[in-house]
Amino acid sequence: MSPSAERPFTLVHPGGERIAGLMHETHTDPVGLFLPGFAAHMEGSKSQRLARYAQTQGWSWVRFDPRGVGRSDGLFEALTLSRYLADLQLILQMLGKRPVLLVGSSMGGWLGTIAAARWPERIRALLLIAPAYNFIQEIFQRLPVDEQRAWRDNNLRCWEDTYGLGTLRMRFDLVTDSWNHDLLRFPPCLHGPVEILHGSADEAVPLSSSYQFAARAHAPQLAIRPLPGINHRLQGADTVLLRSLHALWTHIS
Template sequence: MSLSAERPFTLVHPNGERVCGLIHETHTDPVGVFLPGFASNMEGAKSRLLACNAQAQGWSWVRFDPRGVGRSDGLFQALTLSRYLADLQLILQMLENRPVLLVGSSLGGWLGTIAATRWPKQIRALLLIAPAYNFIQEIFRNLPADEQQAWQDTNLRCWGDPYGLGELHMRFDLVADSWRYDFLRFPPYLRCPVEILHGSADKDVPLALSYQFAARAHAPELAIRPLPGVNHRLQGADTVLLRSLQSLWTRIS
């Protein structure tokens, strides 16, 4: 399906940095917003699948690039959850209090959970794809003590990305900022329906993490759907993803 029905938009932070995205606007509620994962952008396979589905369903839909990736301004190495959250806040302001269904993948799932606690009146449902709670802290914890200290002292660390993005540079700010969003230590209150899709063959974010989160969270409408044999990218589970999205959309529209 063509994505020609989308139109580009640009939002600007007070510091002049731009956040760029695409919107399919039907002037009906609710609005779906996709949150890509770590180092991903709005041109990923899941993002495009969901945008195509929204057009087929006649839904309003937004996808965007967080600062530091894709078409948006900024340096990737400056990424923090708080910065990504500020980008999402611009999107929500653009939507002018319309009800929103967030779909978050991996880091985007963690971010979507934060957002639902921050703006509970606007965010009416969450669909989380292998949400990567606390993965930043785990990366830091698993480093030898001297490498932990070096990252703090220099405020920069480089490592190779397993998905072929090359060498990544990340500031220690990413780690320091992540502690404030530790949902395993400080369980969130989620008022909206939440569904988590998580593959049993996920080697990057283990399925057990979603169950740990669910056991702690104060979320009366939270369901986990384990997907046997499915990996972190949810390959081969497009039908399940779209069915779950349809179910949540029906509940809030």
């Protein structure tokens, strides 16, 4: 990707914290927008691959770092879904009334689904990559009772990330906030086309979770594409990913 293909931008929350992003602008609709997974940033391999493809197709495309990650301000330990959604809302405000095709990976898929239900007039289509619905609650519930109590009492927990991100520090606010976004207990209404790509060999989020979500959601245009032998990072499924993206883009453009 040439250096001039994407332009950096900075948006500022009312409290002063900045979020940083990159945009490939063609002044045509729709706009593609990528939400990475938990602790991931806009320089990840999937984020870059999608941005490169958008450039070759002549599409407008946005990627950004939520607060506490990458180039954006803030502490990662302050992450909650509501905080991430506030960052996304700032991006949508920047884009005015332009229709958005949102691609969300893992936790980004959970957030993207919430956003599509909240702002249906803006988010016209969803491509979800192994969406990690309710994974925060599940992490908490799998802990021994004494560790649950310690996290709640101390409002902080540290653990080693299995994907090589090192030691992560998370406040208990992440857990309490996540219950407000339980999409299995409170199924969303999704009006646009939704496609879920999910590997059968996903070691982090089982394929069955996508079927559980689909059985509950009010989404007449939802399709699940299971990918045999593919893991959580969707390694080896680039062609499927880009074909699905292109089909959704054609559908709404």
